[in-house]
Every structure is written in C-alpha cells, then in structure tokens.
Amino acid sequence: MTENGCEHRERVLTMDTMNPNIKRVEYAVRGPIVQRAAQIERELKMGVNKPFTEVIKANIGDCHAMGQKPITFFRQVLALCSYPDLLEDSKFPEDAKSRARRILQACGGGSLGAYSTSQGIEIIRQDVARYIERRDGGIPCDPDNIYLSIGASDAIVTMLKLLVSGEGMSRTGVMISIPQYPLYSAALAELGAVQISYYLEEDNCWSLEINELRRALQEAKKHCSPRALCIINPGNPTGQVQSRQCIEDVIRFAATENLFLMSDEVYQDNVYADGCKFHSFKKVLFEMGPEYSEKVELASFHSTSKCYMGECGFRGGYMEVVNLDPEVKVQLTKLVSVRLCPPVPGQALLDVVVNPPQPDEPSYDTFIKERTETLATLAEKANMTQEILNQVPGIKCNPVQGAMYSFPRIHLPPKAILEAKEKGQSPDMFYCMKLLEETGICLVPGSGFGQRDGTYHFRMTILPSKEKLKIVLAKIKEFHQHFTDQYS
Amino acid sequence: MSENGALPHRGRVLTVDTMNPNVKKVDYAVRGPIVQRALQIEKELKEGVKKPFEEVIKANIGDAHAMGQRPITFFRQVMALCSYPQLLDDNKFPEDAKNRARRILQSCGGNSIGAYTTSQGIDCVRHDVAKYIQRRDGGIPSDPDNIYLTTGASDGIVTILKLLTTGEGRTRTGVMISIPQYPLYSASIAELGAVQVNYYLNEEKCWSLDISELQRSLQAAREHCNPRVLCIINPGNPTGQVQSRQCIEDVIRFAAKENLFLMADEVYQDNVYAEGCEFHSFKKVLFEMGPEYSRKIELVSFHSTSKCYMGECGFRGGYMEVINMDQEVKAQLSKLVSVRLCPPVPGQALMDLVVNCPQPGEPSYQTFMKERTAVLSALAEKAKLTEEILNTVPGISCNPVQGAMYSFPRITLPQRAINEAKAKGQTPDMFYCMKLLEDTGICLVPGSGFGQRDGTYHFRMTILPPTDKLKIMLHKLKEFHQTFTQQFA
Numbered sequence: 001m002t003e004n005g006c007e008h009r010e011r012v013l014t015m016d017t018m019n020p021n022i023k024r025v026e027y028a029v030r031g032p033i034v035q036r037a038a039q040i041e042r043e044l045k046m047g048v049n050k051p052f053t054e055v056i057k058a059n060i061g062d063c064h065a066m067g068q069k070p071i072t073f074f075r076q077v078l079a080l081c082s083y084p085d086l087l088e089d090s091k092f093p094e095d096a097k098s099r100a101r102r103i104l105q106a107c108g109g110g111s112l113g114a115y116s117t118s119q120g121i122e123i124i125r126q127d128v129a130r131y132i133e134r135r136d137g138g139i140p141c142d143p144d145n146i147y148l149s150i151g152a153s154d155a156i157v158t159m160l161k162l163l164v165s166g167e168g169m170s171r172t173g174v175m176i177s178i179p180q181y182p183l184y185s186a187a188l189a190e191l192g193a194v195q196i197s198y199y200l201e202e203d204n205c206w207s208l209e210i211n212e213l214r215r216a217l218q219e220a221k222k223h224c225s226p227r228a229l230c231i232i233n234p235g236n237p238t239g240q241v242q243s244r245q246c247i248e249d250v251i252r253f254a255a256t257e258n259l260f261l262m263s264d265e266v267y268q269d270n271v272y273a274d275g276c277k278f279h280s281f282k283k284v285l286f287e288m289g290p291e292y293s294e295k296v297e298l299a300s301f302h303s304t305s306k307c308y309m310g311e312c313g314f315r316g317g318y319m320e321v322v323n324l325d326p327e328v329k330v331q332l333t334k335l336v337s338v339r340l341c342p343p344v345p346g347q348a349l350l351d352v353v354v355n356p357p358q359p360d361e362p363s364y365d366t367f368i369k370e371r372t373e374t375l376a377t378l379a380e381k382a383n384m385t386q387e388i389l390n391q392v393p394g395i396k397c398n399p400v401q402g403a404m405y406s407f408p409r410i411h412l413p414p415k416a417i418l419e420a421k422e423k424g425q426s427p428d429m430f431y432c433m434k435l436l437e438e439t440g441i442c443l444v445p446g447s448g449f450g451q452r453d454g455t456y457h458f459r460m461t462i463l464p465s466k467e468k469l470k471i472v473l474a475k476i477k478e479f480h481q482h483f484t485d486q487y488s
Numbered sequence: 489m490s491e492n493g494a495l496p497h498r499g500r501v502l503t504v505d506t507m508n509p510n511v512k513k514v515d516y517a518v519r520g521p522i523v524q525r526a527l528q529i530e531k532e533l534k535e536g537v538k539k540p541f542e543e544v545i546k547a548n549i550g551d552a553h554a555m556g557q558r559p560i561t562f563f564r565q566v567m568a569l570c571s572y573p574q575l576l577d578d579n580k581f582p583e584d585a586k587n588r589a590r591r592i593l594q595s596c597g598g599n600s601i602g603a604y605t606t607s608q609g610i611d612c613v614r615h616d617v618a619k620y621i622q623r624r625d626g627g628i629p630s631d632p633d634n635i636y637l638t639t640g641a642s643d644g645i646v647t648i649l650k651l652l653t654t655g656e657g658r659t660r661t662g663v664m665i666s667i668p669q670y671p672l673y674s675a676s677i678a679e680l681g682a683v684q685v686n687y688y689l690n691e692e693k694c695w696s697l698d699i700s701e702l703q704r705s706l707q708a709a710r711e712h713c714n715p716r717v718l719c720i721i722n723p724g725n726p727t728g729q730v731q732s733r734q735c736i737e738d739v740i741r742f743a744a745k746e747n748l749f750l751m752a753d754e755v756y757q758d759n760v761y762a763e764g765c766e767f768h769s770f771k772k773v774l775f776e777m778g779p780e781y782s783r784k785i786e787l788v789s790f791h792s793t794s795k796c797y798m799g800e801c802g803f804r805g806g807y808m809e810v811i812n813m814d815q816e817v818k819a820q821l822s823k824l825v826s827v828r829l830c831p832p833v834p835g836q837a838l839m840d841l842v843v844n845c846p847q848p849g850e851p852s853y854q855t856f857m858k859e860r861t862a863v864l865s866a867l868a869e870k871a872k873l874t875e876e877i878l879n880t881v882p883g884i885s886c887n888p889v890q891g892a893m894y895s896f897p898r899i900t901l902p903q904r905a906i907n908e909a910k911a912k913g914q915t916p917d918m919f920y921c922m923k924l925l926e927d928t929g930i931c932l933v934p935g936s937g938f939g940q941r942d943g944t945y946h947f948r949m950t951i952l953p954p955t956d957k958l959k960i961m962l963h964k965l966k967e968f969h970q971t972f973t974q975q976f977a
Binding site for chain 1: 500501502503504506507508509511512514515516518519520527549551552553554555556557559564565567568569571572575578580596597598600601602603604605606607639640642643650651652653654671672675676679716717747748749786798799800801802803804812813814816817820823824826827828829830831832833834835
C-alpha cells in the first residue's frame with residue numbers, strides 16, 4: 001500500500017465475488033439472440049449490407065411495438081390524470097373525465113405524482129374486486145385481498161420470495177411447467193429455490209396431466225420440500241387454454257399434496273380457439289365447494305401488458321390472494337411497503353381496464369370496436385400462424401388456442417445438431433441464430449423455455465401485422481427448407 | 489385422506505413458520521405501525537368519531553404532492569402529450585413540450601409509451617441523463633452505457649446490493665450504512681441476509697461523517713463478516729446534512745484504501761438550503777481527485793424523480809450511474825434487470841424531462857423557472873422555520889436542516905416515560921410518537937425506525953406541509969412536548 005492509499009488492486013465486485021445465484025439466472029426472452037438482433041439493427045442503420053432490410057422482433061410479447069394501437073379511452077383518461085387542466089377541454093368525453101376525476105380524488109394532493117398506499121389505491125382495488133366478481137359469476141372478492149403490482153412479474157416474484165425457505169432437503173421446491181415463461185426459472189435461480197419441472201403433453205395440445213404432476217412431485221420430494229405449484233393459463237409459450245376439468249384436477253392435486261397454488265392468468269382475454277374458454281382458478285376453486293375454497297391457498301396474477309390493452313410499458317398489474325394466512329398477509333404487506341408503491345400511472349391504467357366504458361356511456365361504441373378488432377386480429381393471426389407453419393415439412397405446430405405465441409416443434413438434421421454442439425450452442429439456438437443472420441427474424445429458441453430432451457422448438461409471437469406476419473412465416477418456411485437441405 | 493379426496497383439517501402451506509425467515513426480519517418504519525394507526529384514525533374521523541383534532545397530518549413520508557406541492561406544469565404537459573399523442577395537434581400546448589414528447593415517442597416501440605423499452609432504459613433518455621450529469625459535474629464525461637434507468641432509486645439500490653451479497657458466516661458481505669439511515673437499506677440488507685455494518689454520524693457536529701468512526705466500524709465488522717460496500721446518503725435522510733467536499737474526498741480515500749465499493753444515494757441533490765452548503769456529487773469529486781482514484785474506485789450513484797423540486801414519487805422514475813464496474817459483472821447486471829423487462833415508461837419519460845428541462849429561449853422556460861424556484865425556496869423557508877421553532881422547545885434540539893426534506897430532532901424524554909414505554913414493549917420514541925398521534929393527529933416516524941445512538945431518542949418529521957400548516961403543526965408539537973414532559977415528570 002503506497003502512502004497516498006491507492007495502488008493497483010483487484011476490483012471489489014468481480015465474477016468471483018458477486019452473488020452466485022445471479023450468475024445462474026437466465027432470461028432467454030431478452031437473452032443473447034436479442035442482443036445480436038439489436039446489434040444487427042445498429043449495423044443496418046450504419047448502412048451495412050444484409051440479405052434483409054429490417055429486423056423483425058418476434059421474440060417478445062410487445063403488442064404496441066409491433067403496431068397494435070392503444071385503446072383510445074384509456075389514453076384519454078391517462079392524459080387527463082397527467083395534466084388535469086385538460087378536464088376543462090371539451091374535446092374529452094365525459095366518461096373519461098369522470099374516471100380521471102375519481103382516480104385523482106383518490107390520490108394524495110389530487111396528483112398521480114404522490115405515493116399511493118403500498119397495496120395500491122383503495123378505490124382501484126375495489127374496482128378490481130368488482131371486476132373479478134363480475135368475471136367469476138358473482139363469487140365475492142375482498143378488495144383487501146388485492147395487491148396492485150409493478151406488472152404481474154413483480155407480484156409473482158414477491159410471492160415466490162415469501163415461499164422460499166429451508167436448506168438442503170427442506171429447501172422450498174416450486175413446480176412449474178416445461179415449457180415455461182422464464183421469469184419463473186430466473187426468479188427461482190435468484191432466490192436459490194428448487195425448480196421442479198412438470199412436462200406439458202405436446203402430443204395432446206400441451207395439456208397438463210395429473211400423473212405427470214404426481215411423477216414430478218414424487219421425484220422432487222427426495223431432494224427438496226415442494227411447496228408451490230405454478231401454472232400459466234392461457235399458457236406461455238405454449239398457448240394452450242386449459243379445460244375446466246384440468247383446472248379442477250389441479251386444484252384437487254394441490255389440496256391433496258399441500259401445495260400453494262400460483263395461477264398466472266395474464267392472457268385471460270386472449271382465447272381464440274373454438275371450444276376453448278378461460279376459467280379462472282378462483283372461480284373453479286369456489287365452485288368446488290368449501291372443502292377446497294376454504295383450504296387451498298391461491299394467488300392469481302393479472303397484468304395490463306397483454307389481452308387487448310398491450311400496455312406493457314405502464315407496468316400495471318395485480319394479484320388476488322385467497323386463503324393467505326393472516327400473519328403471512330401482514331408480512332406480505334410489510335414487504336411491499338419497502339418499495340413504497342407500484343407506479344401510479346400503471347394503477348390508473350388498471351383501473352380503467354377493470355372499469356371500462358359501459359353500454360350507456362359515450363365512449364362505449366369506440367371502445368368495443370377497438371377491443372373487438374384487436375382480439376379478432378389476434379385470433380386470425382393465431383390461426384394463420386398455425387396453418388402456415390404446419391405446411392412446412394419438419395415443422396409441427398400445435399393449435400395456438402390462446403396467449404400470443406406459437407411454439408412449434410422443429411425437426412433438425414443430425415448434422416446441424418452436431419455442428420451446434422461443437423459450437424457449444426443448443427441446437428435450436430444454432431437454428432435461430434442462423435435464421436436471424438439470414439432473414440432478420442428474431443425468435444427465441446425453445447431451450448430458453450424448456451422442452452423434453454431431444455426435442456427442439458422456437459417461440460414466435462403472433463404480433464406482427466397480418467401482412468408482415470405472412471411474410472415472416474413464408475421466410476421461415478423457406479429458411480427451414482434451406483436449412484434442412486444444407487445439413488442433410 | 490377419505491375416498492372422495494376431501495381433506496382432513498390441515499395447516500396452511502404458507503405460515504410464519506414456513507415462510508422466508510429473512511422477510512420476517514424486514515422492517516420499514518416509514519410505513520410501519522405508526523402509519524397504520526394513523527390510517528385507522530383517518531377512517532375513524534371519516535366515520536364521525538370525535539377526536540381532539542380534525543385531520544391527520546402525515547408528516548411521516550417524503551411525499552411532496554400529497555402535502556400540496558404542485559407538479560411542474562411543463563412536465564405534466566409532456567406526459568399528457570406522450571399518453572395521448574392526438575394532443576400534439578392541440579394548440580394549447582407549447583412547442584417545446586411537443587418537441588420533447590415527439591422525441592420520446594419516436595424512441596418508443598410503435599411510438600407508444602405502452603411498449604416495453606430495452607431493459608436498461610430508453611436509449612435517448614440515457615443519453616440525456618449522461619449529458620445532464622456532464623453539465624452538473626463541470627464537463628466530466630458520462631457514458632450513457634453506464635446509465636441504468638430504474639423504478640425509483642430504491643430499485644437500483646436493491647439491485648446493486650443483490651449483486652454484492654455473497655459468502656457465508658465470516659465471509660458474508662457486510663454493508664456499511666450510516667446511523668441514522670433511510671430504512672430501505674436496513675430492510676434490503678435484512679431481506680438479502682447480508683450483514684449491516686453501522687457507522688454513526690456525529691450529531692454534535694451537525695451529523696457529520698467522521699473517518700475515524702468509519703474506521704472503527706470497519707475494524708469491528710471485519711471480525712464477523714466481509715465488509716464490501718459503503719453506502720452514503722447525501723444530502724442525508726433522515727438527517728438532512730449536506731456533506732462538505734472535504735468529507736466526500738475523505739470517504740473516497742477511505743473506500744480506496746479499504747477496498748470498498750461505494751454507493752452514493754443522491755436523490756436530494758437539488759434540496760440544499762443552508763448557506764455555505766453545496767451539493768458535490770461523488771462522481772465529480774472522484775474524477776477531480778485524479779486517475780489513481782477515478783480509474784479504480786467502483787462507484788454507483790443514484791438519483792430519482794421523487795424528490796428535489798419535482799416530487800413525482802408516484803411515477804417511480806430513477807437512474808443509477810455505474811463507474812468502474814467490472815465488465816463481466818456489468819453483463820450480469822444487464823441480464824438481471826432484463827428479467828423484469830423494463831422500468832415504467834412514464835417514469836422514464838419524466839426522468840428525460842427532469843434532465844432535459846426547458847432552456848432559456850424556449851417558450852416554457854419562464855414558467856418552469858418560476859415554479860422550480862418557488863418550490864425550492866418554499867422548502868428552504870420551511871427548513872429554517874422548522875429548525876428555529878423546534879429549537880425554542882425545552883427538551884428538543886434540532887440540528888440545522890441543511891438539505892433533503894426532513895428534520896430529525898433529538899428529544900429528551902423523562903425517565904418515567906421511558907420506563908412506561910419499556911413496560912409496554914415499545915421503544916420510548918415510538919411511545920412518544922404514538923401519544924402525539926393520538927393527541928394531535930400528527931404522524932411522525934420515531935427515530936428508532938432509522939437508528940440512533942443508544943439512549944438517545946428522535947423523530948423524523950417532513951418539512952413538506954404548506955407553511956401555514958407547518959407552523960400550526962410545530963406549535964402543536966411544542967405544546968405536546970411540554971405537556972408530555974410535565975405528565976411524566
């Protein structure tokens with residue numbers, strides 16, 4: 001050490017000294033392939049010559065980025081809330097103004113800029129509770145069981161945090177589907193919990209089989225303490241909409257096996273296929289009677305990011321907790337208080353989502369028109385995607401029953417698999433990287449979501465405009481054929 | 489288990505015994521038990537229950553708008569334009585607001601603030617933040633790639649603490665933090681299972697930071713953990729002191745010598761009131777100390793849209809600047825923030841306006857300056873008023889409120905009161921604050937929520953209520969303290 005106190009030294013924070021759990025975290029939706037796509041975009045901007053003129057980002061469920069328009073009414077209310085002088089402006093409809101006034105009255109100092117209570121603005125939680133009651137055929141919902149959150153991700157992570165305890169064999173295990181949305185695997189890695197994978201049945205339209213849950217659970221009990229069962233319905237990346245029977249079976253299973261249920265229902269309005277219907281876990285639970293509805297601990301999650309709103313950037317969301325131990329609930333409330341409150345614009349947005357224009361209100365017609373069009377377009381694109389991909393020899397796509405993605409299985413020639421492995425890449429990453437370099441289309445390899453050994457997939461959103469989607473699908477078809485020939 | 493699968497009575501899966509034990513150790517006094525009681529009292533007042541007061545005055549939290557401070561007009565105009573771009577055709581909005589809105593929207597996916605942004609935050613906003621930092625720090629370069637937009641400063645602080653927490657037992661990460669401190673730090677340290685390493689600010693010297701105290705604290709800590717990081721809040725919360733430039737240099741030298749990662753919480757950087765006090769950013773001082781420090785010290789600085797003259801707490805806007813972070817660790821940081829997708833876009837937009845505010849010559853400049861100046865001078869007045877009035881109360885001693893938004897006066901409590909508190913299982917200052925709340929409706933946070941030297945008692949009170957209300961509040965406090973002292977004599 002020299003006299004001035006400073007000489008060459010190693011950094012305090014290095015790969016060796018940092019939190020080891022974080023090193024294990026992966027999040028493919030924004031992982032290496034997306035970084036490469038962003039780099040290619042920069043190269044295009046700089047005039048580098050490529051076999052394509054733009055990168056098509058079909059990797060992330062971001063509707064507005066792909067051209068979907070926001071709902072007019074929602075943005076009017078947000079503008080009014082942001083700048084209340086506009087309440088004097090005759091260009092805004094009365095129903096938007098009355099919603100804005102109501103929200104502002106519930107904010108400290110009448111401003112969106114004040115902190116709200118940590119659980120979220122009370123009248124908004126009340127509106128959410130009423131929305132849930134309407135949705136679930138009148139089954140009561142207590143606003144005190146509603147926690148507004150920073151997108152659904154925030155609430156999911158908070159619940160997982162609460163659930164994680166123990167060490168070694170008593171360490172919390174959390175059951176999650178394979179394939180899954182990698183927030184779950186990332187959060188479990190960060191928290192040092194044990195991920196318990198249960199496989200969805202690809203040959204049966206990604207159905208959830210109870211004997212598979214049982215298998216996964218039995219295995220897991222040998223090395224951890226399984227405590228929670230997570231289910232994403234409608235599914236991400238797989239798009240299946242579980243049947244009511246399935247949901248009942250899962251509830252029974254959770255009851256029998258003493259598992260805390262977490263139901264991720266952010267795609268609840270994104271249901272396209274004939275014969276499919278969204279059944280909320282809350283509703284089914286209560287319809288199964290008090291022996292279940294008074295016992296099973298359930299947390300359900302929703303968000304403003306998907307459905308017909310697509311307002312990802314606002315980070316609006318909520319969770320409803322059912323049968324949560326009152327002392328634990330106090331701990332939950334305390335935990336969320338440290339981060340003060342969820343973003344108030346997101347809370348306001350959620351309020352208009354659960355409290356949209358009614359038939360007798362001025363904005364109703366436009367609202368319904370916009371909502372219907374958005375959902376109908378998504379349904380068309382879901383169907384188109386499945387049809388076109390199923391025409392490609394070597395690609396097999398299950399029906400996109402709901403959500404926003406296709407997750408087709410791709411057959412890769414052994415030579416390609418070998419080359420990938422030599423490069424230290426998972427074969428579907430190798431495939432997707434080549435697709436990106438040759439066509440500018442950015443997808444996420446199935447390995448980022450999990451899949452059965454020896455199978456390969458990719459996740460592609462159905463969000464590009466219809467015209468662009470047709471082009472994307474045609475290019476994928478061409479690429480796949482070319483790739484197959486190249487590695488035969 | 490009966491045949492129909494119906495359950496025998498069973499305990500819940502998630503109980504206080506089976507839940508995450510670290511979460512149980514978390515406390516956050518700013519929204520803790522006294523605030524819960526305050527809310528309950530508000531409900532009772534609404535229901536018509538008679539009380540010795542008509543309203544609860546919430547002087548517990550640094551929430552400027554809730555206490556009547558107005559938002560900056562320009563900022564809200566741009567936010568409205570971004571939310572509902574049809575308004576770009578409305579001639580009621582000034583051109584400079586429209587330009588900013590267009591620029592922000594152009595950098596959003598599909599030109600919508602409803603799209604996700606990159607996880608590090610909108611590119612052009614990070615560029616604007618970097619330019620702001622450069623201007624603030626006399627031209628010292630700031631790389632936009634070192635800027636991470638965050639969900640308020642709290643989010644950034646927790647993320648960095650997460651990265652730093654590792655080891656077990658004697659090698660467990662120790663985090664140095666001031667006593668008194670803003671309890672986000674103690675809460676996060678508890679949740680992460682890191683070791684809190686306290687260093688005491690010097691109340692007799694206006695809450696100054698003494699290097700000898702840092703040294704003492706560090707030596708003691710090394711016996712049971714691995715101290716890796718030193719956190720400093722400047723201007724201070726709850727204490728309000730604005731550290732001198734010399735002090736900041738000394739802290740940097742100390743961190744260099746002792747191999748500590750520096751975290752500088754600077755969210756109150758515009759809230760400086762006292763004569764002779766000036767905000768010196770850690771980044772600037774670090775670079776002015778020359779390459780032997782500026783190339784070595786790992787520093788993260790935090791800022792937010794919640795305080796200063798904006799007070800936009802609800803938008804959850806913020807950023808951090810990382811200096812000399814290991815490149816591989818930075819890649820891990822980027823990966824970690826990607827899991828939560830992106831910070832709220834309205835907050836990112838708002839941050840853009842804060843760092844890219846109206847310039848002389850622009851249509852909104854005059855109004856902007858007028859509003860900004862009015863807010864900051866009102867705060868300065870109230871800081872002084874608070875200090876003066878509290879210092880006229882026998883048994884209350886208030887250090888100058890040099891900056892931030894709070895007073896943290898020391899209160900002398902009669903021994904009988906201390907005994908009664910302890911008999912009730914309450915900290916004496918909680919006992920005092922609860923009585924104050926029940927008798928006057930004034931909600932403060934007891935000093936025990938922030939940390940204080942053993943045997944001393946304090947409370948934290950914001951300086952945010954409007955001046956008239958603040959005067960009334962301070963007089964009620966004076967009255968209460970005298971009554972309390974007599975009652976427990």
